[in-house]
Amino acid sequence: MKYMLLIYLDELALSETEREECYVESTQLAQEIKASGQYLAAHPLHPTSTATSVRVRGGKRFVTDGPFAETREQLGGYFLIDARDLDEAIGIAVRIPMARKGSVEIRPVIEIAGLPAD
Amino acid sequence: MSEDAALRVRETVDAVYRSDSRRVLATLIxxxxxxxxxxEALHDAFRAAVEQWPRDGVPANPRAWLISAGRFKAIDGLRRRARLDALDDGAEPVEPATEDAWDDEGVEDDRLRLIFTCCHPALPPEAQVALTLREVCGLTTEEIARAFLSAAPTLAQRIVRAKAKIRDARIPYQVPSVADLPDRLDSxxxxxYLVFNEGYSASSGTSLTRHDLSGEAIRLGRLLIELVPEPEAVGLLALMLLQESRRTARSSPAGELVLLADQDRSLWNRDQIAEGLALVERALSSRQFGPTRSRRRSRRCTPRRPTPLPRTGPRSSDFTTCWHAPIRRPWSS
Known part of the structure; x- marks a missing residue:
C-alpha cells in the first residue's frame, strides 16, 4: 500500500546548514528504504515564497502569488513510500530528519484505475 | 427435544455469548x-447456534464452532454478493484459513490484537475509548453514549470514522513489536484508565451506569495483565482496585462527596484492597518504575488504615490527604 509522507515545518526557522544536513540525511534514508523496496519518490520543495496558486472559475484562470493557505508550518517536502501497513509507514516517517523539527503527515494513497504505470 | 432441554440449550448459548462473543469476534476480524x-458474521454464527444446537446438541468446543460458522457465513455472503455485483468484477477469492487458526492460544492473541488496534495512537483518543468499549467489551453504542453523556448518533459516527480509518489507512491487526510495546502499551x-475515571469520578446521580464503566475498566485491566503481564499494566489494575475499594464510602446517601478522613472505613471493600495490595507488591518487585506505579504508590497508603489519621495538612481532597499521610503497614499495625 502506498503512503504519502508530507513534511511540514516552519521554513523560516531553518538555517542553511540545517537544510544541508537535512538533505544529506534524507538522501541517506531514501537510499535505505530503496534497498528495502519501500521507496517510490521523494523531494524537498522550494519555500512557499516561490509558490504560485492557480484557480479556474467559470473557464477563467486566476493565477496568484503564494501558497493556497497561510499556515504556521508549510509543506517542505515529501516521501512517497510503499509500506505493508500504517505501523510500517510510521516506522519510516519517524526516520525523516524533519520529523524532529516539524511534523510528518501520513496519508494513505488512493489507487485509481487508469493512471499511467510507473 | 423437550422444552426444558431447549431452554437449557438457549441458556448455554446465552452463557457462551457472554463469555466468548468478544473472543470469537477478535478471531473473526x-x-x-x-x-x-x-x-455481521458473529451475529450470523450465534443465530445458527440458536437454530442448530437444540437439534444437534451443543458442540464440544462451542467457541471453535462459532468461529468456523461465522467465517463460513461471511465467505458465503461475500461470494453471493460478488456474484450479484458482476461476474467479471474479479472478486478476490477468500483464502481458506488453516484448521489451527482458532486454537486457544491463537484466540488469546487475537484479543490482544483487537485491544492494540482499538487503542492505536493514530485514532483520536475519544474514538479509542469508544471503540474499545464497543469491540473489546461488547457494550452497545447506546450504552457507551449513556455512560459518556453524549448523543448516540455522535458516538456511532465516531466509531464509524475510526473503523474507516483502520480500513483505509490500514492500521494493522497485530500485537506491536517488542521495540514498540512500551509506547503502544501506554496508549x-x-x-x-480513562474508562475507569469516567466511571469513578461521576457523581452518584448517574452512578449506576458509571459504575459499569469502572467495572469494565477493571475487567479490561485483568484481561491485560493476563495477556501482557507488564509491571505497568499490573500497576494500573492495582490502582483501579484500590480506588474502587472506596467507592461506596466516597459519597453520602444524599450523593455528596465524603472526603477520605471522614469516610466510614467499614464500607471499604476488603477483597479489592487485598487484591490491589498484592498487585502493588508484584509490580514493585519488578523494580521498574513508570507513571502508573508512582501514581499508585502515592495513593496506596490510603486503604490500608482502618481508622483515619489525625489531620496533618490542608484537606482539600482524597488525594492531598493521602499525600500528606505517612505510609504505614496495614491492619496489623
Whole structure:
C-alpha cells in the first residue's frame, strides 16, 4: 500500500546548514528504504515564497502569488513510500530528519484505475 | 427435544455469548480482515447456534464452532454478493484459513490484537475509548453514549470514522513489536484508565451506569495483565482496585462527596484492597518504575488504615490527604 509522507515545518526557522544536513540525511534514508523496496519518490520543495496558486472559475484562470493557505508550518517536502501497513509507514516517517523539527503527515494513497504505470 | 432441554440449550448459548462473543469476534476480524464483516458474521454464527444446537446438541468446543460458522457465513455472503455485483468484477477469492487458526492460544492473541488496534495512537483518543468499549467489551453504542453523556448518533459516527480509518489507512491487526510495546502499551493503559475515571469520578446521580464503566475498566485491566503481564499494566489494575475499594464510602446517601478522613472505613471493600495490595507488591518487585506505579504508590497508603489519621495538612481532597499521610503497614499495625 502506498503512503504519502508530507513534511511540514516552519521554513523560516531553518538555517542553511540545517537544510544541508537535512538533505544529506534524507538522501541517506531514501537510499535505505530503496534497498528495502519501500521507496517510490521523494523531494524537498522550494519555500512557499516561490509558490504560485492557480484557480479556474467559470473557464477563467486566476493565477496568484503564494501558497493556497497561510499556515504556521508549510509543506517542505515529501516521501512517497510503499509500506505493508500504517505501523510500517510510521516506522519510516519517524526516520525523516524533519520529523524532529516539524511534523510528518501520513496519508494513505488512493489507487485509481487508469493512471499511467510507473 | 423437550422444552426444558431447549431452554437449557438457549441458556448455554446465552452463557457462551457472554463469555466468548468478544473472543470469537477478535478471531473473526483477523480471519475476515474487516470489523463490520466480522460483526455481521458473529451475529450470523450465534443465530445458527440458536437454530442448530437444540437439534444437534451443543458442540464440544462451542467457541471453535462459532468461529468456523461465522467465517463460513461471511465467505458465503461475500461470494453471493460478488456474484450479484458482476461476474467479471474479479472478486478476490477468500483464502481458506488453516484448521489451527482458532486454537486457544491463537484466540488469546487475537484479543490482544483487537485491544492494540482499538487503542492505536493514530485514532483520536475519544474514538479509542469508544471503540474499545464497543469491540473489546461488547457494550452497545447506546450504552457507551449513556455512560459518556453524549448523543448516540455522535458516538456511532465516531466509531464509524475510526473503523474507516483502520480500513483505509490500514492500521494493522497485530500485537506491536517488542521495540514498540512500551509506547503502544501506554496508549492502551491510558484508554483503560480513562474508562475507569469516567466511571469513578461521576457523581452518584448517574452512578449506576458509571459504575459499569469502572467495572469494565477493571475487567479490561485483568484481561491485560493476563495477556501482557507488564509491571505497568499490573500497576494500573492495582490502582483501579484500590480506588474502587472506596467507592461506596466516597459519597453520602444524599450523593455528596465524603472526603477520605471522614469516610466510614467499614464500607471499604476488603477483597479489592487485598487484591490491589498484592498487585502493588508484584509490580514493585519488578523494580521498574513508570507513571502508573508512582501514581499508585502515592495513593496506596490510603486503604490500608482502618481508622483515619489525625489531620496533618490542608484537606482539600482524597488525594492531598493521602499525600500528606505517612505510609504505614496495614491492619496489623
Amino acid at each position: 483477523r480471519l475476515l480482515g474487516d470489523f463490520d464483516l466480522a460483526e 492502551v493503559l491510558r484508554v483503560v
